[in-house]
Amino acid sequence: MTEDMRAANGLRQSLEDLPGSLIRHVAEPNMGKEDLLKLWFGEPDVPTPQFIKDAATAALDDNQVFYAQNRGVPELRKAISEYASNLHGRDIGIDRLTVTGSGMNAIMMISEALMSSGDNMVAVGPVWPNCKETVRIMDAEPRQVALRLGNDGRWKLDIDELFAACDDRTRAVFVNSPGNPTGWVMPREEQRALMDECRTRGIWLIADEVYIRLAYESDLPLGRAPSFLDIAEPHDRLIVINSFSKSWSMTGWRLGWITHPIDAGEAFEKLVEYNIANPTTFVQYAGITAIRDGEDFIAETLERYRRNRDIVVQRLGAMKRVTLSRPEGAFYAFFAVEGITDSVAFAQQLIDDVGVGLAPGLAFSEDGEGWMRLCFSAGTATVSAAMDRLEPVLG
Numbered sequence: 001m002t003e004d005m006r007a008a009n010g011l012r013q014s015l016e017d018l019p020g021s022l023i024r025h026v027a028e029p030n031m032g033k034e035d036l037l038k039l040w041f042g043e044p045d046v047p048t049p050q051f052i053k054d055a056a057t058a059a060l061d062d063n064q065v066f067y068a069q070n071r072g073v074p075e076l077r078k079a080i081s082e083y084a085s086n087l088h089g090r091d092i093g094i095d096r097l098t099v100t101g102s103g104m105n106a107i108m109m110i111s112e113a114l115m116s117s118g119d120n121m122v123a124v125g126p127v128w129p130n131c132k133e134t135v136r137i138m139d140a141e142p143r144q145v146a147l148r149l150g151n152d153g154r155w156k157l158d159i160d161e162l163f164a165a166c167d168d169r170t171r172a173v174f175v176n177s178p179g180n181p182t183g184w185v186m187p188r189e190e191q192r193a194l195m196d197e198c199r200t201r202g203i204w205l206i207a208d209e210v211y212i213r214l215a216y217e218s219d220l221p222l223g224r225a226p227s228f229l230d231i232a233e234p235h236d237r238l239i240v241i242n243s244f245s246k247s248w249s250m251t252g253w254r255l256g257w258i259t260h261p262i263d264a265g266e267a268f269e270k271l272v273e274y275n276i277a278n279p280t281t282f283v284q285y286a287g288i289t290a291i292r293d294g295e296d297f298i299a300e301t302l303e304r305y306r307r308n309r310d311i312v313v314q315r316l317g318a319m320k321r322v323t324l325s326r327p328e329g330a331f332y333a334f335f336a337v338e339g340i341t342d343s344v345a346f347a348q349q350l351i352d353d354v355g356v357g358l359a360p361g362l363a364f365s366e367d368g369e370g371w372m373r374l375c376f377s378a379g380t381a382t383v384s385a386a387m388d389r390l391e392p393v394l395g
Contacts, residue, residue: 014139021129022363026347030357037378037386038357040347042180042332043251044377049297052248055289059282068281070272071265072099072257076284076291080257083291087212087222088229092259096234098268099287101279102254103210103243108134109271110239110258114171114204115140121206122165123174124157126181126334126364126371131174131208140171146367147184153325155184159193166203173198176208178215178225181334181364181373183327185215188226195231195238203237210243210256211330213298216306222295223302225329235261246331247298248290255279255287305331308376308383315387316374319394331377334361337394340370347372354389 009016027040038045047053071077077094084092100106107130115121117139123132125144132142145162147155166173173194177186186194198205207228215225232238243256260268272278309326312333317324323336340346343360350356361371376383 012139014136018133018136019129022344023359026344026351026360027357030348030351033351033355036351036355036357037382037389039375039378039383039386040357040359040373041251042375042377043245044249044301045379045382046249048249048253049290049294051293052250052286052290056282056286059285062285064282064285066281068278068284070269070278072097072279073281073284076288079288079291084229084259087224088227089221090230092229093234093262095262095265096259098258098260098265098272099279099284100256100258100272101276103208103241103245103256104130105254105276106241106243106256106258107131107208108137109268109275110172110206110241111135111138111140112271112275113264113267114206116171118169119171120167120169121172121174122162122170124162124176124179124186126361126368127174127176128180128208129363129365131176131206132365141169144365144367146365147179147182149323149325154328155179155182155325157184157186157190159190162194163197166201170201170203172204172206174206174208175228176211178211178329180211180330181332181359181361181368181371182325183330183332183334185217185225185328188231191226191228192231195228195236198237205236205238207238207240209240210246212242213247214302214305214331215329216302216309217328223299229259235263237261239264244287244290247301248294249297249301250286250290253280253283253286255283304380305377308378308380309333311380311383311387312374312376316390316394319391321394331375333374333376334368334371335374336361336371340372343369343372350390350393354393356386356389 111134115138120141122143135142150156240259244250321338347360359373361368
């Protein structure tokens with residue numbers, strides 16, 4: 001390690017240069033404030049359903065508290081295989097699945113698996129920052145191709161610009177659809193074009209599909225968004241990230257999974273071992289119940305989020321200082337505010353002046369400066385109250 005790679009405190013310089021989360025920068029000092037409507041994190045304000053909690057309790061009573069298989073207990077991998085095969089209408093075998101300790105743990109392990117110093121990953125943005133910062137941790141370069149708001153008020157990707165951003169050191173392209181923070185859903189024809197280009201160039205495609213069950217304009221079964229798993233072959237260089245956090249309201253449980261080529265299983269088994277040894281055992285048994293018995297809950301949740309989205313689009317979109325695209329998926333409204341050049345300072349101003357906690361757009365890259373993200377997964381009364389409070393400032 002050279003001197004310029006080593007920070008003054010002896011740690012790697014890339015870690016010293018790593019930015020902290022601007023969402024948490026805003027949220028954590030203000031978490032204890034009373035009468036604050038907290039719409040900054042990507043989670044609902046209702047707890048995990050009781051039937052999932054009961055399954056965890058039963059697993060604890062059954063002493064599922066010991067080490068388990070690195071890639072997940074067989075019962076959970078089988079349940080995920082059945083769920084994914086039904087969702088996509090094609091076989092997703094257990095040998096293509098690895099359970100992870102959250103979607104974030106999956107993203108970190110994927111960077112460890114693919115990225116070396118000098119490599120780069122091209123991400124479609126604005127996007128949740130963690131996916132790019134894990135690349136920096138590996139001393140590789142994250143690049144971004146930004147979505148643009150079209151004249152029809154919908155987010156658009158210039159697919160040729162995305163291809164042009166890739167070079168001979170590009171190891172992966174990262175796509176989050178439905179997207180955080182934009183609510184953008186990648187159309188099927190663009191998925192096909194990107195999949196074909198990645199095959200031709202030998203580039204890995206990383207698809208963050210944790211919001212796949214939260215699509216509002218879908219004509220696909222179970223109201224889901226289009227997935228790369230619908231069009232990929234088992235040996236394609238595709239890794240798809242999923243999580244229990246969003247669809248089953250299990251953010252604090254830290255459980256997810258990845259779908260990968262068959263021949264990548266052994267490598268991910270090693271990475272699980274050296275990162276976490278195995279996902280929390282009793283939580284995995286709760287995951288089995290969630291995935292097998294949770295369809296009614298997902299359907300009810302989607303309808304509640306749809307109502308909330310419509311309230312936000314109608315009310316926030318009518319405020320004079322706001323430019324807002326109608327979210328097609330996920331549970332975020334990403335909106336520009338006229339006259340705002342420092343979204344972090346504006347987020348704090350909203351907390352102080354009207355008691356609404358939002359995420360600053362700068363957290364999602366420089367392309368997000370001047371924008372704010374509002375999570376509408378809270379209760380409908382809370383979302384409506386937030387509109388009441390924001391209107392005097394933005395109206």
